[in-house]
Amino acid sequence: MSKALVARWQDWDGKGIEHLVLREGAREVVVGSVVVGSADGAPFALRYQIRCDKSWRVRSAEIAMVGENRKIEIAGDGKGNWSGASGKSIPKLAGAIDIDLSASPFTNTLPIRRLKLRAGQAAEITTVYILVPALTLMTDRQRYTCLEPLKRYRYESIDSDFTREIEVDSCGLVVTYPGLFRRLL
Numbered sequence: 001m002s003k004a005l006v007a008r009w010q011d012w013d014g015k016g017i018e019h020l021v022l023r024e025g026a027r028e029v030v031v032g033s034v035v036v037g038s039a040d041g042a043p044f045a046l047r048y049q050i051r052c053d054k055s056w057r058v059r060s061a062e063i064a065m066v067g068e069n070r071k072i073e074i075a076g077d078g079k080g081n082w083s084g085a086s087g088k089s090i091p092k093l094a095g096a097i098d099i100d101l102s103a104s105p106f107t108n109t110l111p112i113r114r115l116k117l118r119a120g121q122a123a124e125i126t127t128v129y130i131l132v133p134a135l136t137l138m139t140d141r142q143r144y145t146c147l148e149p150l151k152r153y154r155y156e157s158i159d160s161d162f163t164r165e166i167e168v169d170s171c172g173l174v175v176t177y178p179g180l181f182r183r184l185l
Contacts, residue, residue: 016103019034032049039132059075080126097114098111108166109171117145
């Protein structure tokens, strides 16, 4: 594995924080992170690990609530097929390549790095959306438009009117996600 890249974000209100360590190797990308925040006034803490192949396709994700006996373990084949920890297929997630964890700006990096869009290019994707702290799994249709490669992207939710222009660094990690997250480190 290569050298660790460390990033830290704060939620827009300044009440939550995420600490992430990313290691990109020749064969895989491994991310470990801890998020401390709140949702609807209720505090939570979670830890997650995401493993991707060298093309940034999610191969596995484990999300666990700290201090609780609740977690999600899913595995993807990089082609849109998912299974749970027991190996049983999860058909409702079919077609998704990326995951989107509601409490983390990092998961925006997954499609940004995987798609490698050029300026002006856009792509519609389906993600495995994980709502925190409920740990609800569903799919979510999204569109990413590259405004400036590895600098600025427009994120759009296909099924709602939510749109944001996000700024990223040269590694595709979010620097500013207006109204949601800002990078500290």
